[in-house]
Amino acid sequence: MNPRRRAGRARTSCAAFALLALGCALNPVSGRPEFVLISSARERAIGEEQEAQLLAEVGRSDHAATRAWVESVGARLAVHSPRKDVRYRFHVLDLEVPNAFALPGGPVFVTRGLLALVRSEDELAGVIGHEVGHVAARHSVRQASAATPLDVVFGVPAAIVGSVSRPLGTLVGLPGALVSGIALSAYGREQEHEADTVGAELAVQAGFQPGALAVFLERLEREEALHREGPQPLSFFSSHPRTPDRTQRVRAHAEELAPGVYAASAAEIEAALAKLDGLLIGPSPLHGVFVDDDFFHPALGIAWRVPTGWVRENQPKAVIAVDPESEGRVALLLQLVGEGDDPVEAAAAEGLGEEQQRALQPFRVNGLPAAELEVGSGGDAAHLTWLALGGRVYRIVGIYPLAERQARRPVVAAAVESLRPLDAADRARIAAARLRLFQPRGGETLADLLRRAQATWDAGEAAVANDLAPGATLRPSPRIKLPVDEAFEPAR
Numbered sequence: 001m002n003p004r005r006r007a008g009r010a011r012t013s014c015a016a017f018a019l020l021a022l023g024c025a026l027n028p029v030s031g032r033p034e035f036v037l038i039s040s041a042r043e044r045a046i047g048e049e050q051e052a053q054l055l056a057e058v059g060r061s062d063h064a065a066t067r068a069w070v071e072s073v074g075a076r077l078a079v080h081s082p083r084k085d086v087r088y089r090f091h092v093l094d095l096e097v098p099n100a101f102a103l104p105g106g107p108v109f110v111t112r113g114l115l116a117l118v119r120s121e122d123e124l125a126g127v128i129g130h131e132v133g134h135v136a137a138r139h140s141v142r143q144a145s146a147a148t149p150l151d152v153v154f155g156v157p158a159a160i161v162g163s164v165s166r167p168l169g170t171l172v173g174l175p176g177a178l179v180s181g182i183a184l185s186a187y188g189r190e191q192e193h194e195a196d197t198v199g200a201e202l203a204v205q206a207g208f209q210p211g212a213l214a215v216f217l218e219r220l221e222r223e224e225a226l227h228r229e230g231p232q233p234l235s236f237f238s239s240h241p242r243t244p245d246r247t248q249r250v251r252a253h254a255e256e257l258a259p260g261v262y263a264a265s266a267a268e269i270e271a272a273l274a275k276l277d278g279l280l281i282g283p284s285p286l287h288g289v290f291v292d293d294d295f296f297h298p299a300l301g302i303a304w305r306v307p308t309g310w311v312r313e314n315q316p317k318a319v320i321a322v323d324p325e326s327e328g329r330v331a332l333l334l335q336l337v338g339e340g341d342d343p344v345e346a347a348a349a350e351g352l353g354e355e356q357q358r359a360l361q362p363f364r365v366n367g368l369p370a371a372e373l374e375v376g377s378g379g380d381a382a383h384l385t386w387l388a389l390g391g392r393v394y395r396i397v398g399i400y401p402l403a404e405r406q407a408r409r410p411v412v413a414a415a416v417e418s419l420r421p422l423d424a425a426d427r428a429r430i431a432a433a434r435l436r437l438f439q440p441r442g443g444e445t446l447a448d449l450l451r452r453a454q455a456t457w458d459a460g461e462a463a464v465a466n467d468l469a470p471g472a473t474l475r476p477s478p479r480i481k482l483p484v485d486e487a488f489e490p491a492r
Contacts, residue, residue: 040085047105057316061092061112065275070110077129080205083136094284102131117219117465120264120272125203126213133198139191196250204257211254211262217247222464269478273437281433281483288314291429295319303426304334305418332415333397343371343386346393365416376402385416433483440474455482
């Protein structure tokens with residue numbers, strides 16, 4: 001079709017759309033008119049706000065080498081984006097799950113969990129190019145209706161008590177919805193295909209091999225297959241749904257752009273491995289970590305103990321421990337409320353009613369100022385304690401059936417009393433796994449190397465991350481990347 005004629009038809013279509021819609025614009029990728037509810041300026045503003053909040057909530061990876069790598073590859077790709085009215089920014093998010101996503105207006109995120117699976121710069125370019133494609137085609141705008149960045153990334157928010165137990169969700173007077181849910185919003189099939197296509201074209205223009213994305217998608221599928229038994233972790237495919245022919249379509253389009261089957265050379269793999277050395281694997285102690293029954297948070301400088309045998313989880317906005325024998329009706333929660341040293345003032349600022357404020361009882365715990373309140377509804381109760389420690393106020397919530405109040409209150413009291421400053425002995429107990437590179441020895445198998453390295457991955461994880469068969473005899477090159485537990489120190 002003649003470009004001028006196509007542009008003329010597009011303008012005519014836009015004029016017709018304008019009679020019915022709030023706005024109409026040409027999609028910079030497809031060239032087709034589209035119904036537009038959010039202006040480019042508003043899209044950028046949404047993206048900037050969500051980007052700042054997401055980085056504050058989750059944080060960047062502490063690994064400088066991969067942050068610089070992602071920024072460099074992203075910048076090379078962004079230059080060739082068909083969309084020029086946004087400013088692309090590239091971040092490595094401090095999440096262990098393998099994923100990548102884009103927010104409206106230009107922010108692109110890659111998790112450190114995804115980087116642990118990358119084996120070449122071309123693969124990284126394929127992933128980032130795909131996300132740039134989502135921004136360029138304005139797909140991410142359609143996920144912008146949620147109120148917070150965690151909603152956009154992780155789905156619809158839910159109160160913590162509702163996520164722990166349905167009966168506890170009936171409680172009244174518990175301030176705040178403490179955490180967001182974890183169901184990723186998914187792109188549509190055609191959106192994924194369009195982002196794959198744009199990403200491959202950007203890769204070629206920036207000097208990368210477009211076929212690398214297909215190789216990486218296959219590795220992600222192997223990684224996901226390791227977790228098919230039991231709860232499914234969040235992953236790239238949670239928000240970027242696969243289709244039976246997706247990898248084949250990606251590979252076929254890549255061969256049209258750059259004929260030949262892509263395979264990374266040993267030198268390219270070694271170059272990527274050098275950038276990955278020291279990358280944190282698994283949960284980050286910076287956001288808090290359980291060591292036996294103790295919860296340590298190095299950044300906040302606190303320690304907290306939960307009852308032995310309770311199920312525990314560290315979520316973005318709260319630490320949770322649940323009695324497994326209570327059918328979810330007995331739980332403990334720890335949350336940072338904010339800065340300050342007055343727990344009464346902090347409690348009042350959370351929106352307590354006048355009656356609740358009158359019921360609030362100030363007291364001291366281990367010499368520290370505190371205030372407590374019990375609320376109840378529907379046969380369940382919540383005992384809330386605000387405690388000032390180190391210039392911050394924390395809230396500890398004990399949830400239990402009212403009928404078990406006498407038996408459960410000592411457990412809550414022990415949890416309150418256990419909150420204390422982190423000391424040197426605590427810090428010495430904190431370990432973290434980081435990727436390290438190993439040179440295989442003659443005749444050594446992957447199982448042999450795992451034992452020698454004392455790696456934290458099992459044979460399945462190690463085989464996927466290094467493109468090996470679990471029982472394979474190893475070659476001298478390229479080296480093997482494996483996570484090893486080390487005393488925790490933030491990377492430089």
